[in-house]
Amino acid sequence: MSRKLLALLALLTGLIGAASAQPANKPFVLANTQIVPVQSASTGKAHELVVVLPASYASNPGKTYPVLYFLDAYWDTPLLTATYGNLIYDNQVPEFIMVGLSYPSGFNYDVERRKDYTITAMDAGSGKADAFLHFITEEVAPLIESRFRGEKTGRIISGSSLGGLFAIAAAYKAPGFFSGHIAISPAAGWDKGALGKLDERYAKDHKTLNARMFISYGTAEYPGFREPIAAFQKQLAARHYQGLALQNYAMEGIDHASVKGDGYVRGLTWVFQPRKPADPSGLTRGMMQQD
Template identity: 40%
Template sequence: MKRLVSTLALMWTAWQAQAADPVRVDPPHRLPDTVLRVLPPTAQGRSYQLHVHLPASFASQPQRRYPVLYVTDAYWDFATLVASYGNLVYDRVVPEFIIVGLGYAGDGLDYDALRLWDLSPVRLPNEKAESGHANQFLATLEQVVLPLVERDYRADPAQRFLAGSSLGGLFALHAMYAKPGLFQGYIAASPAVVAGGDWIIGQAQAYAATGKPLHARLYVTGAEYEWPGFLAGIQRYQALLPTLKHPGLVFQNRTIDGERHAGTKAESYTRGMRFVFEPLAPETGPSKD
């Protein structure tokens, strides 16, 4: 009993000292092993910012090159991927890799309007903001972002991967058909297939008609409790994939049970990373004794 009273007294004294310090400023919480890179404005006046997470071995292995996972909507999704990454590396089901979040530089930004411009491959007339510039954004990635990351962060140009959710997922699918070979794997979490009246399905069918290969791994999800029409579009694309018979494409479809549109991200990204990086993983399957 005396020990308990003594402990409580010490806690009370510490709390009083803290409360009496008017200049105390607690440091902000930061994600370890991360940096921000603000890029010069593009010719179109777009100001992009990269959120970069580096592997634990990055500093100690200066000759090593790493795979890279690029993810759209970094202001929302970057931290989610970084949190899952540590768990997956610990379990040895993915290799060490770099995560690069694609975002925008500046304060007080309208992310909805900015992403609509960049991530939609087709103009969406019912939206308030301008849309349909995915090809410009893809060109910026190819000509500016990828060379920078591969130069400054020892990224492996033969091991690029792209992930995104909703419009970001649609952008990932568009990149796969518009620039095959630019990335080696794609995670399309709840992609906005319905945009432009299933426009991406038409692109998939047109690409399949050429008979050209798609040497990539693709992971596509929808959420059980998405808006019904939105989920129906995803399901149409998922059902179409096996019939397209894209040579070289290895894909997996999944419906995340019990989740709505945004809640599906954590599981979609975690399982998606496991799937697209499986050929590079130190171990696969159940834990080994």
């Protein structure tokens, strides 16, 4: 074998070895997660549920779990799964099932969420929240509770922006169905304050609103969006509804999209506070073992 051929083989071997040492390009998969397609009779269209099960789910076939129903799953599922893992490690919340509301590929998310999350119609592409809420209460929740062992008494609804508007409105439109409501920078100014008007109508005939509710906004958000949220926080706090445990929160220096991280940590901690595990956090356990 000639020296040139030997040199070429050595070069090719080196290149192949170097290539095999590089990390493989592979998709990142969220554990214990599945997508469930649903054709809704309530909305008349296709939806997808992103179902994230707790780590203990498979090994505890007789156990039921509280359920978080969260909007905008096509954007927020990675954030929620990471937040969940951190809160579980710190022992701030019990194990729970997460159910993200989403749409199949090809849907325009901005168009669909504007239609499904808004409580009044400002045009032909909005105001279908009642149908979407019926979809959740009459189709999604029964499916999760029968197929995935979700609890009927531990339901939480959450959302941001238009999703936050929907999450608060659900307390008035389906009283008692959800035990907790997380509204991060809710669109309280929608349709000239339709949310505040909904509360005013409800308050005329009701003194009770049974729920744990978290409402937040960022102080760096656009004033025209931020100020209606702060005004609604004050309005709701002044009602003193029996059964309502309300936490209003302002995030200093945070803008509209960035509020989700802190908002979900504080919101989930608040709504699950009555069920907070008694055991110490993961860090505390680790430090105790070293002592």
